[in-house]
Amino acid sequence: MKFPGQRNSKHYFPVKSNDPISLGIAPYTVSQRTHICGIDQTLVDIEARVSDELLERYELKKGNSMLIDDAKAHSLYEELQRGKLISSEFAGGTIGNTLHNYSTLSDSRSVLFGVMCDNVQVGSYAYRYLCNTSSRVDLNLLQPVPGAMGRCFALISDCGERTFAISKGDMDNLQPESIDRGIIESSAALVISAYLLRADPAAGMRDSVAKAIDYAKAADVPVVLTMGTRFLIEQDPQFWRDFIKQNVTILAMNEDEGEALTGFSDPLLAAEQSLQWCDMVLCTAGPVGLYMAGFCDHEYLRNTTQTLLPGAIPEFNQHEFSRPMRYADCHKPTKVYAHIAPFMGGPEVIRNTNGAGDGALSALLHDLAALKYHKLNIPSSSKHNQASLCYSSFSQICKYANRVAFEVLSQDSPRLSRGLPEREDSLEEVYWER
Numbered sequence: 543m544k545f546p547g548q549r550n551s552k553h554y555f556p557v558k559s560n561d562p563i564s565l566g567i568a569p570y571t572v573s574q575r576t577h578i579c580g581i582d583q584t585l586v587d588i589e590a591r592v593s594d595e596l597l598e599r600y601e602l603k604k605g606n607s608m609l610i611d612d613a614k615a616h617s618l619y620e621e622l623q624r625g626k627l628i629s630s631e632f633a634g635g636t637i638g639n640t641l642h643n644y645s646t647l648s649d650s651r652s653v654l655f656g657v658m659c660d661n662v663q664v665g666s667y668a669y670r671y672l673c674n675t676s677s678r679v680d681l682n683l684l685q686p687v688p689g690a691m692g693r694c695f696a697l698i699s700d701c702g703e704r705t706f707a708i709s710k711g712d713m714d715n716l717q718p719e720s721i722d723r724g725i726i727e728s729s730a731a732l733v734i735s736a737y738l739l740r741a742d743p744a745a746g747m748r749d750s751v752a753k754a755i756d757y758a759k760a761a762d763v764p765v766v767l768t769m770g771t772r773f774l775i776e777q778d779p780q781f782w783r784d785f786i787k788q789n790v791t792i793l794a795m796n797e798d799e800g801e802a803l804t805g806f807s808d809p810l811l812a813a814e815q816s817l818q819w820c821d822m823v824l825c826t827a828g829p830v831g832l833y834m835a836g837f838c839d840h841e842y843l844r845n846t847t848q849t850l851l852p853g854a855i856p857e858f859n860q861h862e863f864s865r866p867m868r869y870a871d872c873h874k875p876t877k878v879y880a881h882i883a884p885f886m887g888g889p890e891v892i893r894n895t896n897g898a899g900d901g902a903l904s905a906l907l908h909d910l911a912a913l914k915y916h917k918l919n920i921p922s923s924s925k926h927n928q929a930s931l932c933y934s935s936f937s938q939i940c941k942y943a944n945r946v947a948f949e950v951l952s953q954d955s956p957r958l959s960r961g962l963p964e965r966e967d968s969l970e971e972v973y974w975e976r
């Protein structure tokens with residue numbers, strides 16, 4: 543596994559605990575690995591630039607992700623093709639993207655649960671999905687289905703806003719038997735999205751998600767939920783609050799989803815409120831950057847050396863150098879917050895922001911998995927005296943997540959085609975010295 547954040551290997555394995563002489567043992571070799579796993583509706587994104595008039599004609603609400611029937615999907619596809627409006631057809635799906643980006647960044651394995659056409663023709667959507675997914679994403683557990691792949695029309699408006707129209711095919715037909723207990727139990731995290739729960743209860747997806755969550759909870763594996771779209775949350779915020787409280791360790795959302803969930807439009811307050819239901823929150827806020835909130839035991843709090851920031855919670859970043867912990871692992875839980883403005887002010891040109899939030903989440907997952915990797919290989923390290931959720935501090939994870947979101951925006955694709963530049967040995971330097 544590559545080092546997350548401040549990617550400089552000499553800091554990775556604390557030299558003290560890895561020194562064969564001081565430990566009195568033979569040179570140490572890294573042998574244990576870990577992975578993260580996720581469940582998704584396997585979807586191919588059909589990206590096109592469209593007018594507001596087209597969205598209205600197809601009764602699509604701007605910014606939303608809506609299910610459309612086969613007839614509508616057919617005429618929409620025809621119209622986009624006729625107008626030569628399609629710019630790309632590429633593997634998508636919010637968790638598929640997140641796992642792909644995690645594997646690209648960390649150079650490590652992730653496992654995807656979902657469906658795949660049992661008869662894959664060269665050039666078909668299923669074929670594209672497989673070709674456009676990192677070889678580090680393990681697709682061996684995908685459940686074969688006889689029907690079509692899901693398609694996601696990703697319609698980009700002139701203002702950069704994206705609207706999704708989903709033609710679901712067989713994407714929700716994942717059966718609980720396809721969820722492998724051992725893979726979940728041994729993983730560093732289980733990642734799911736709110737989209738999965740809008741599947742028809744008869745289709746199998748909801749039961750599969752419930753089963754995977756049960757396995758994860760029983761094995762103390764963090765469950766990570768990403769919200770998808772505010773329209774989904776607005777329909778029944780109380781359902782989502784209860785769902786998060788019962789099942790979720792880490793919540794990822796943007797400020798609109800945060801408002802739908804909590805009623806607070808300020809992302810810091812939305813994140814703070816969400817801490818009554820989960821252990822840690824990543825809240826992205828477009829051009830405002832991103833916020834993180836979570837807990838740390840009073841004993842392990844570390845003060846920032848950066849400027850204290852004003853906000854709805856004054857000087858909220860005071861302890862941002864602390865490492866995140868689960869609420870239940872703290873004797874004296876203290877809320878910790880961090881914020882970061884967009885990396886380098888954001889790329890010069892942003893064609894659309896599709897997938898930037900998922901990119902930020904994959905960086906957080908990399909940091910989380912790095913802790914498990916480190917613990918498996920150097921359990922005696924002083925790092926593990928503290929029962930933390932992540933390898934790095936809130937502040938450091940913010941930097942890394944923000945850097946990755948920038949990369950998604952500048953590569954103009956929700957799936958990174960390459961990781962971060964190798965020469966960025968130290969994130970610290972790349973941040974401030976350009």
Ligand SMILES: Nc1ncnc2c1ncn2[C@@H]1O[C@H](COP(=O)(O)OP(=O)(O)OP(=O)(O)O)[C@@H](O)[C@H]1O
Pocket residue numbers: 770795796797826827828829830831832883884885887888889892895896897898899900901902944947948951
């Ligand atoms: N206009 C912008 N200028 C600069 N940076 C931006 C801009 N929009 C997004 N970003 C960067 O991308 C991150 C995530 O953006 P955003 O909040 O738009 O995600 P999102 O709405 O969850 O996206 P998606 O759901 O498509 O993954 C931000 O925290 C910021 O770092």
Ligand SMILES: Nc1nc2c(ncn2[C@@H]2O[C@H](CO)[C@@H](O)[C@H]2O)c(=O)[nH]1
Pocket residue numbers: 582583584585586587607633634635636637639694696706708735737738896897900956
């Ligand atoms: N799994 C899933 N992904 C979606 C849905 N709607 C949009 N997305 C994905 O969200 C990604 C951007 O975050 C795009 O690549 C889309 O494929 C949905 O209903 N389900």
